Each structure stands twice: as structure tokens, then as C-alpha cells.
Amino acid sequence: MAAHTHTRQNLAELTARLRQRDRRITGPRQLILDVLRREEHPLTAKEIHEQLDCDLATVYRSLRLLEEMAMVKRFDFGDGTARFELLGQNDDGHHHHLVCRECSTVVEIGECFRGNLESRIAQEHGFASVSHRLEFFGICPECQAN
Amino acid sequence: MAAHTHTRQNLAELTARLRQRDRRITGPRQLILDVLRREEHPLTAKEIHEQLDCDLATVYRSLRLLEEMAMVKRFDFGDGTARFELLGQNDDGHHHHLVCRECSTVVEIGECFRGNLESRIAQEHGFASVSHRLEFFGICPECQAN
DNA sequence: TGTCTACCTGCAAATGATTTGCAATAAGGG
């Protein structure tokens, strides 16, 4: 699919979701989605900001809004900095990452243990709407070589 | 086992591990372990500090040292605040938590998926020493009632 | 196309967790 098609789709979806919440389609919001679409790995707010020409606070505000609208997903690798990935239209973004402890290279892990672990845990402890967060850490091939 | 026995054991272990690194056994370090031993759930640096009478910076420095010495384990629930738990002598502290999204109540989860998932992931991606972090989130029984 | 208004942005300052510089203090081997 050509990039501009992606963009168009993206924009249409953005427009629709923003309308529902009486929010506006602004330059920064479109640009942030563009940046995220270009990257295959989750980006920090700062990394996104470096590719843009708007205020860092605007990036944070936009990311929060886009997250609420389920257009981006926030990941936490435990280094004190949130990372964001673009979500597809029918994608809940549930997947995990394998992160290099040395260079922070990120590999996406499609696999996840069966959901029944989650429901069993919910049942055993009387919790409702249980979700989980799972990330893997290791040393990537390149860092092993060095 | 009586509490003072625990304390004695604790102190002996602390002493031994500190000696190895040419570090000193100080009041704050002993007190932090005491506080952690009294609590069944992971505590934040601030929570530990509230029960003590030393500087917050000292609490952070001590926790970092104790973590390096594998006497406490750091957990990250994704709320931007680290939490710490005491580790037993032959305990690598590998377990997970179920955290209430409302009130932050924490339940410890003993169970963990088979370690072969970890090694399979390592193999597939060429990573070495792969570990993982996994936490569950949900609404606890009490918060469901309210 | 101009108006109006609520939403947005930039900028600067505030927050909250955690770290660090430094001078004063204490642990513990000799």
C-alpha cells in the first residue's frame, strides 16, 4: 500500500474519531501520526518531538489524546520513559517486546501466553477486567558481539 | 520464626554481603531492611522514608545498593514510581503482581508461564540472557463493590 | 467569506521521582 494511501486512511480515521469528541484536526496531531507511521519501533515523546516542529508539551498532550482515542499505544520498558506505537484500525495493540539491555534495540514479539491464564488469575483473586503487561529483556546479537 | 530471629539473619546476611564490597553497616541500611521485612507488599522509596528518620536521598542510595547486592528487588508497576521488596537468601524474587487499577492493592502471583517461552524467544531472536517482566492489572473485589 | 467560540498551541513554570555535589560525620580495621 502506498504511503499516501496510509496517510489518507489515517487522516480519515483521525478525523472521524476526533469529531466524535468535539476535538480538532490540527497540524501537530497529523504530524505525530505521520512520524509514528514511519517508524517500526515505539518512540519516546522526545524522539517524536525531534522530528517535528512543535512544542514538546504539545507532543505530550497530543499523544495522550491519541492514546485515549486508541490510535496509539503506550509502552513502558521500565526505564522511566514512555514509548508510543501507532495502532491499526482493528488492532488492540496487544503484543510484547524484546528489548536489548545494552543498546535498547526493540524486537516485537507476536506471541503471548494463552488468555486463560489471565482469566484464571482474575477468578482466583476476584479481580475484574484483568489485563497484563509483559516485556522481555536480553542482550541482542550485535551487543553480544561487541 | 520470631521476628528477632529474622532480624538477626537479615543482619548477618547484610553484614556478609557488605563486607565483600567494602561497604559499611549503617543504621539506615538496617532500618530499611526492617521496614521491608514488616511489609508484605512492595513499598515505594517515599513509603519507606515515612517510616524512617533519615534523608530521602539516603533511602534511594541504600535501596540501590541493596538492590545491587540482591537483597531487595525493584518492581515497576508503570505508574512512574519504583517499588521494592525484600528478597530471601535463596530467592531470586521472580514472581509477578496483580495490581488494582483503582486502589493499587497488590496481590502476589506465584505462577509464571514456563521458562521455555523465554528460551524460545531468546533462540528465535538471537538474544542472550533473556528475562521478562510481567504484571497484571485489574479491579479488586473491594473496588468492584464501590 | 467573515464571525464567533471552544479548542489548541507555545512558552514558562510547576511537579514528582530520583540523582548528585559537597561538606560534615561515622564505621571499623589497625
Place this chain on the structure above:
DNA sequence: CCCTTATTGCAAATCATTTGCAGGTAGACA
């Protein structure tokens, strides 16, 4: 008991993220 070196308290610095505010703009409507 002394001396060297680790450790502490205090204040200031960092870092990621948020927020207050005044000026700017998207977009519904006339």
C-alpha cells in the same frame, strides 16, 4: 583510640511529564 574512606544530610540539579495562561486557529454557522 586514630585514621582513612564510606556514608549521610541538605540543597540543588536532572529528567520525564504536566499545567497555567494568553494568544492563535479550526470549523460550525450566518
